[in-house]
Amino acid sequence: MTIIDAIKIAFRSIYANRLRSILTALGMIIGVASVIALIAIGQGTQQGVKQEIMGLGANLVFIQPGSSTDQSTGSKGGRGSSTTLVLSDVDAIMDAEIEGLYGASGQINFPAQAIGGGNNDRVDVVAVDAEYAYVRDLNIEYGSFISDNDIARKSMNIVLGHAIADSLFPVGDPIGESVRINLGGKFGFNFRVIGVLAESGGQTVQDTAVYIPIPSLMNRLRFLKNPTGGTTIQQISIKIDENADEQVIKSELEDVLLIKHDVIEPDFIINSQNDLVNAASAVSKTLSILLGSIAGISLIVGGIGVMNIMLVSVTERTREIGIRRAVGALSKDIRLQFISEALVVTIGAGIIGVIVGIAIAVIVNGRMIAGQQMATVIELWSVLVAFGVSSIVGLISGSYPAHRASKLDPIVALRTD
Amino acid sequence: MIELSKISKDYYTEAGTVHALRNIDVKIQSGEFVAIMGQSGSGKSTMLNILGCLDQPTAGQYSLDGINVGDKDDTYRSILRREKFGFVFQSYNLVPRLSAVEQVELPLIYQGANNKREVALEALARLNLDDRAHHFPQQLSGGQQQRVAIARSLVVQPQVVFADEPTGALDTQSGQEIMKIFSDLSKEGITIVLITHEQHIADQSSRILEMSDGLVVSDTLRARDPL
Structure with a gap:
């Protein structure tokens, strides 16, 4: 057959x-x-x-605070709960002149309500320095990003993420308009819009964030005050050469911060974008x-x-x-x-x-x-x-x-x- | 052509050993038309199955054209059935769901033949079933079904056709038609071994073997009735 x-x-x-x-x-x-x-x-x-x-920007390394330790009980808090990372760490990193390191930027994030143009929306407020747009590869659609001048003047200027600009100001140019950031109850501050970011295209938070200069809030919000007198930040973003050896840069960064913080064990966590992807x-x-x-x-x-x-x-x-x-x-x-x-x-x-x-x-x-x-x-x-x-x-x-x-x-x- | 010597077949049941065939010696010449008669249980079906290589003897020698086939393996015996034998059963044994022409094609499929449809249609035409080629078994009368079964047995040009009470399930007239076919085949030189328990059927053969209790009790050569 x-x-x-x-x-x-x-x-x-x-x-x-x-x-x-x-x-x-x-x-x-x-x-x-x-x-x-x-x-x-x-x-x-x-x-x-x-x-x-990857949409966070290419070739990034992130530094975040480590977990806090209660001095009396020794019990550990969650990751990032420590207040050891401060704004001056960014300067220390830049001063170290690490090879293959292009820039560093500190940031503080907190959720808030934004009111402007007769509308309101939930936003992620990101308090940043002037390096942030360069380090994170942000594109500006209108106006400009936060400048060194804004930082020096502690200006009340704000840059809107694309989706936020659309929701607060669906018609007309938002540049020059006033936006109020409510932190809940007592805290509310008025900012002036100086720029709008281009649409990110990815699934990132950058479209729903607003950006303000770090120093503008430093004196006004007590929770930012560190026991050592510096400004506590939540993250340092570092842009590195794509051909540089990530591991070498990470270990050099660790050395810089160990000396700066005067500790033996790191009180911070260093992750590269690849670590997160993996x-x-x-x-x-x-x-x-x-x-x-x-x-x-x-x-x-x-x-x-x-x-x-x-x-x-x-x-x-x-x-x-x-x-x-x-x-x-x-x-x-x-x-x-x-x-x-x-x-x-x-x-x-x-x-x-x-x-x-x-x-x-x-x-x-x-x-x-x-x-x-x-x-x-x-x-x-x-x-x-x-x-x-x-x-x-x-x-x-x-x-x-x-x-x-x-x-x-x-x-x-x-x-x- | 066929030579059985000292063939025995025993069945083992819970009630004990049944001797279906006891030391049988039979020779069948090419072209003979042999009718096997006997009571049920006399061993005639067992003998037919052994002759047709469907079953194997417990003891004895079965030689076909000088070759001992009694102890050959399953594949060898299957090929013998496929190439040299045709079978016709009382209950027709057609495969349900296959049309008449497909029934006839079956042996050709296993032979690996090429022009199966053509050859099968010719075989059906020979039995005047051309107009029933695409009918299914349940659409055919008993006599027609049996003619399909005969066509199936003939399609491979067999040397021997074995028929186990081929008219047993048919009315007299259909039975006569079927017997006429066997008689014609015999005239063409095909060896036929046929089981029956009706004398008038046996009367159309050239030789009658009568069996009883596993033994051949009589072996009569006879002149054929002109039909």
């Missing part, structure tokens, strides 16, 4: 048991489709996180593996379904097997027939599953689901793995029933009703 004849016979009997074949295939279709769709979602999330971090990738990679495994399990369950149906089919068709043996079918012809049948079902299901999986990934891509912007990346390897595994599952599920069919005694099979 030729393979083509075996496949023809397989199609005949699959067609004859249409409903059963479809239900059997459905298990495999769901398995294959979910492998592809879930891995696409996992990969999309991974890539989204990566882009978000940490985030590790999380989303775990997510991908988890989703893939769940989908893989459903593929195996589908395979068990195929084997089950094939066993039933062999039992039901015992007499037919006897007839075929009587007219000259070899034992291996019978085996080929049943394996072909299992393979046609699973490969067919694999093809449909690939189409459905890709369709789901394409449909979901870019949609908001449960408040999350979904992004999917269809991986060729996931398609090949899903399809390959379903075919192998088909081969395995078909083998045992086919073996049983091929070993039937023709006489016994012919006597079966």
Whole structure:
């Protein structure tokens, strides 16, 4: 018997048991489709996180305060809870003239309400120095960013993120307009708009932030005061040469700050953008593996379904097997027939599953689901793995029933009703 | 052509050993039309199955054209069935869901033949079933189904056709038609071994073997009735 004849016979009997074949295939279709769709979602999330971090600006190193230690109890606070990072650390870093270091900028972040142009919005206030726009690669759409002059004068000037400018001043030029920043209850300050940032294009906070000069708030907000008399900042961003050795720069930065802070153990944390990407990738990679495994399990369950149906089919068709043996079918012809049948079902299901999986990934891509912007990346390897595994599952599920069919005694099979 | 010597077949059941065939010696020449008669349980079906290489004897020698085929493996016996034998059963044994022409194509599929459809249609035409080629078993009368089964057995140009009570499930007239076909085949030189328990069927053969309790109790050569 030729393979083509075996496949023809397989199609005949699959067609004859249409409903059963479809239900059997459905298990495999769901398995294959979910492998592809879930891995696409996992990969999309991974890539989204990566882009978000890269969108912060290329080649950045971040320094944040370490955890605080209660002097009396010794208990540690959360990361970044220490007040050890101060504005003068930025000067110390710049004075060290580290090779490959282009610039450093300190910042303080806090949420607030912005009121202007008769509208209001929640914003992230970022108090920065004049280096910030350069270090973080910010693009100005209108006006200008905070200048050295603003810092020196402690001016009450403000630069708006693109989305905030749109929401407060949907019509007309916001430059020169007044914006009030409310910190809740008692604290409220009036600023004058001097610039608007260009749209970032990424999923970053920069569109919903507003920028003010650090010194403008220093004297007014007591929580910024450090016990040592400096201004506590929450983060120093450092721009480095993309060809520079990140590890060398990080260790030099550590040395500078250890001396400046006069401590042996760092009371700060240094992370590069790559560290953040790697940490985030590790999380989303775990997510991908988890989703893939769940989908893989459903593929195996589908395979068990195929084997089950094939066993039933062999039992039901015992007499037919006897007839075929009587007219000259070899034992291996019978085996080929049943394996072909299992393979046609699973490969067919694999093809449909690939189409459905890709369709789901394409449909979901870019949609908001449960408040999350979904992004999917269809991986060729996931398609090949899903399809390959379903075919192998088909081969395995078909083998045992086919073996049983091929070993039937023709006489016994012919006597079966 | 066919030579059985000291063939025995035992079945082992919970009730004990059943001796279905006991030391049987039979020779069948090429072109003979042999009718096997006997009560049910006399061993005639067992003998037919062994002759047709569907079953293997417990002891004894079965030589076909001088080759001992009794102890050959399953593949060898399958190929013998495929190339040299045709089978016709009382219950027709057609595969459900296959049309008449597809039934006839079955042996050709396993032979790996090329022009299956053409050859199968010719075989059907020979049995006046051209107009039923695309009918399914349930759309055919008993006599027509049996003719499809005969066409299937003939399509490989067999040396021997084995028939196990081919008219047993048919009315008298259809039965007569089927017997006419066998008689014609015999005239063409095809060896026929046929089981029946009806004398008037056996009367159309050239030789009657009567079996009882696993033994051949009589072996009669006879002149054929002109039909």
